[in-house]
Amino acid sequence: MALSDGVMRKAILSYLYVMIWIALSFSVIVYNKYILDRKLYNWPFPISLTMIHMAFCSSIAYLLVRVFKVVEEPASMTRDLYIRSVVPIGALYSLSLWFSNSAYIYLSVSFIQMLKALMPVSVYSIGLVFKKDTFKSDTMLNMVSISLGVAIAAYGEAKFDSWGVMLQLLAVAFEATRLVLIQILLNSKGISLNPITSLFYVAPCCLVFLSLPWMIMEYPLLRDTSSFHLDFVIFGTNSLCAFALNLAVFLLVGKTSALTMNVAGVVKDWLLIAFSWSVIKDTVTPINLFGYFIAFLGVAYYNHSKLQALKAAEAQKKAQQADEEAGRLLEEKEGEGTGKKSETQG
Template identity: 65%
Template sequence: MAKPGWLSAAVLKQIILSYTYVVTWMTLSCGVILYNKYILDGNMYNWPYPITLTMIHMAFCSALAFLIIRVLGRVPSANMPLSIYLKSVVPIGVLYALSLWASNSAYIYLSVSFIQMLKALTPVAVYSWGILLKKDPFKPSVMLNMVAISVGVAIAAYGEAKFDVLGVVIQLCAVLFEAARLVIIELLLKSKGITLNAITTLYYVAPSCLLFLSIPWFIVEYPALREASSWNLDLFTFGTNAVWAFGLNLAVFLIVSNLSALTMNVAGVVKDWILIGISWSVIKDRVTPVNLMGYVVALLGVLYYQRAKLQAMKAVDKEKEGQGQGEGDVESGRLLEEAESDRGSLDKKHQLEG
């Protein structure tokens, strides 16, 4: 018998595993963001083709997801009928493609720190889409919370040293598309009882995302790539970048399965501050006091919103505890998506960051 005050081996093992999952996810998430910034930024690797980069990620993730599910059989597929796929998954794939295209494009114009600050608007966009699509009821208290977040982001934008209007518009579009994707997942999939993890999401969504991206790619980037003779890709750079992105999705798979939404919300906040610190100290982006003040205001609003949702989730769990229903796990997954895409990853959710 363990001595009083001592942790059992099983509890200690779970704590170590939890911290390992969190550190792995944070490392991979930060790595994908910084790696994408490095490739796309004109002052670094200088390869300004965000659609092509996103397509490389989607092709690689599609292939590996197919290998894991169909060849190795390590993760069961959802056995989704074609009609459901066309009506539900394809629209999600389109929104996912638009979100990734816009978010990767923003790295060309904005600093990593400022992008993370703008991502704080994700809960505002999710709630707004929820009201427009009649998924969520309008609540004055929640809307006041959304206004506080928006004011904080506005202050951060006002203090941005390298404010770029086009970059801000692109990043805001990314937030809107990602928020729409999260809401559509609830309406088109989870309402039908279909829940996808990170790997099955890639298996079903990444191919449609890749197909949709090929349309603007032929129009926007194919001519530029042909003229610039940039077809000889650096296999090491783009290969490791794609592996890193897929590794992030594997980490999300473990995170959603093993940790609570509260843990991920806290980890997401820590990750954002780490990215801001790296942006300032390593990349040498300028972070002003007004920037930080605005972000703190927005972050407090986000944390309050997440706290309210977690309390609501716990109340639902208590009501259904005696009935043996597991809807709390589904809600935890949705909270994870909103927190990381958040601002994410994949949110997370299926917090997929391509």
Template identity: 70%
Template sequence: MGKGGYLSHSVIRNILLSYAYVTIWIFLSFSVIVYNKYILDKKMYNWPFPISLTIIHMSFCATLAFLLIKVFRFVDPVSMSRDLYLSSVVPIGALYSLSLWLSNSAYIYSSVSFIQMLKALMPVAVYSIGLGAVSFEATRLIMIQILLTSKGINLNPITSLYYVAPCCLVFLLVPWIYVEFPVLKETSDFHLDLLIFSTNSLCAFALNLSVFLLVGKTSALTMNVAGVVKDWLLIAFSWSVIKDTVTPINLFGYGLAFLGVAYYNHSKLQALKAKEAQKTTGQADDEAGRLLKGTESEKLAPKVDPGIRR
């Protein structure tokens, strides 16, 4: 850290990268939410089958991840033991399937703005997961963070999706068989618009990659705190374009959440400064120790009179 408490280049670089990851995730999450709302809403595309839509997404993600790893060799495969898969990937897949199913179902019955306001509680759930909070999404993000950072396996976003997407797909098939398959079977005019569902699935694939990238490079809490900005954008969009009702009390409550986000970002920046200062102090102490050790060695070394000839 330089004079006056300025951040070093490495810290600034990390901050800029974090904001880049957040920006990418916000854009993709915003796009997928609006796109899903368009497909599922009865007043728009009118295809009210959230489990089927999620199954299409996961099938697309699993297939594309398999092709990128096994066929095109875009990234190297990762060896994972059976025990690690069962203890880490399977719970993530189960929680992910529940999270996607319930969140997509909500867009059939509720407005985008109302759902995003409810999601303002997500940072609290993620932060307090160790105290017993059991939110599906919060738990899933915590487990992704553990899988990416604490298991000793170098997983990138594509390999992470390669393992999680098929597992999530299997869990989704169970409710789909009993809830939506009978209805789809009786629907004679059932068809898929290839352009709409392929582009929607591609957006979902990119979003899943960005989730693993953001959680792996920052943290689950950072992602959910940054999600408040995304929620503000969605609320503004739904109010101005979709014409959802947003009351003053809604905005006041979400404003409080935004102030909490600002305080969190300030605290995190101060922590980075303190960490950088500690690192710089440690390096200075090490350098001083080496110099002191060298000085003591010179004092203890035997002196030879230059006048003595051997």
């Protein structure tokens, strides 16, 4: 009975972590859309918004890591490793956030979520380029089905904006490249960064990289806009939601798995599409839904395949450990037998 209670408690906590992550991710997406959309809050400065997020997250992460020492820095993080590994990852992250936030000005929340279904396709393709993945015909067929579904959804989009689509596709490409480079530049060296240490190292890089386009593209507009004033309630709560989302990722992945977050992401996307249609009153056409449903099936199959691969790897690891343990016991018995034989002969 105690075991059943323990299993039930673990299941309840897992669902709680999933709900917290979905709620925060949902809130950040809708909040960013509200701020950036010209018909809502009407503050179309995506670089500035991203820099505000990064400045806030950098400050909190610094306090947690250096002042309160809630999280320890990786001992193997050297200046050379930081420059060669973290800086490129920070550059890609800044571009991903910049273009992703920019897309909210031109596209609906629902259509952006449909385009984000291309993330597995992008990660797999870039993984092939960097030789982190091997080509498999069934996986490629799965990627084609996802791409086809997104293409149908795009064909049925009522307010299609080619510039917005290009921005979102670039954001997906940069984010996928960042994820692959994390595996190559950090994980392969035995360095694993949780969201807090990631922000501690990466967020300042983002600020530096974004400062140049900000000075050229947005600062002159903000300087010449006499009516502009920074609403600390709006931007403070928005930044707090963004930081809390990073903590929720840490909680969800740490207590469950990255695969759980991928599956929860599919649920979140459907909720956002429903919210976008029912509350924001974005137009969602039947062709939109049909195309995204095809992409959804492809993503679901992709997640299922990853789960099966993880289970197979775990089973192989357990079998290897069992073989090693059996070998060790056999050696101990042989050693005991040799010792007894020596005592008899003596």
